[in-house]
Amino acid sequence: MTQAAPKTQASDPGGAPGPRHVAIIMDGNGRWARARGRPRLFGHHAGAKRVREIVEACPDLGVKYLTIFAFSTENWKRTQTEVAGLMSLFRRYITKEARALRDEGVRVRFIGDRVKLDDKLVAMMDELEGMTAHNDRVHLTIALNYGSRDEVSRATQRLAQDVADGRLDPAEVDEETLPRYLDTRVLPDPDLVIRTSGEARISNFLLWQSAYAEYEFIDTLWPDFTCDIFARLVRSYGARDRRFGAVTA
Known part of the structure; x- marks a missing residue:
């Protein structure tokens, strides 16, 4: 079985501690479009263009891993027109960006069912x-048809099957066991989770992995989320006192 990636942390080019892994809940596309008198899909297309800029900004900021929430298991509840449009957008994004992502040294993974x-x-x-x-x-990890509770349920099923088949001793199951069955098993846990659009909830995103992540909830709608905003949030992370349950002197 693939081992989980080491949970070490990198530094930004300026030398201050920075987040190695940033996860983003890209929210606000629909509201951005409505404010301009356009359909929701117009906002989703604008948001997809923003992804490229943020990916390109990562190396200079010391961000090695970027995980984006593209489509949740709950998003199927949206109108058939919007869901079909989003699926078409995903296919178009892959077709358009595949070669550039490859040539720019970006490794792409998808998580979700x-x-x-x-x-x-x-x-x-x-x-x-x-x-x-x-x-x-x-x-770059793209969460597509992803929900953290669904992920944990699927992981638990696989773990239970290994126990039933005798490949895993129940007495040896601890908090380090389940992560080896998650969709993100080869990734470090996120250091920083950003949600755009003013909503202050995590919407079933990386619940297990983000146990000790820092959070930033900002009012900016995703299509307006610039590289400058991203850089500011990444750099402000370095000023945080991350004790992981310990007490500093």
Whole structure:
């Protein structure tokens, strides 16, 4: 079984401690579009363009891992028109960005349950993961049909099956065991989680992994989330006192 990635932390180019792994809940596309008298999908297209800029900004900020919340298990409750438009947008994004991501040293992974996604999209996801598998400049993880409770449920099923098959001793199960079964098992836990659009909730995103993450809830809508804002949040992270339950003198 693949071992979890080490949970070490990098520094930014200025030498101050910085987040190695940033996760973003990209919220506010629909409101951004409505404010301009446009349909919600117009906002989603604008948000997709913003992703490229943020990915490109990561190396200079010392961010090695970027995880973005693209589509949740709850998003199927949206209108059929919006869901179909989003699935079309995902296919278009992969087609348009695949070569650039590969050439720029970005390794792409997808997390989430792929069973409900259409076969064409899944095949494109698999191909993009394969063609970027040797890259290491930035690790971009896209959460697609992802929900953290769903992820933990699927992981627990696999763990239980290993116990039933005799591959895992129940007495040896501890808090380090479950992460080896999660979708994110090869990734370090996020250091910083950002949510845009003014909402102060985490919406079933990386619940286990973010136990000790720092959070930033900002009013900016995702299509307006610039590289300058991203840089400010990344750098302000270095001023935080991260004690992980300990007490500093």
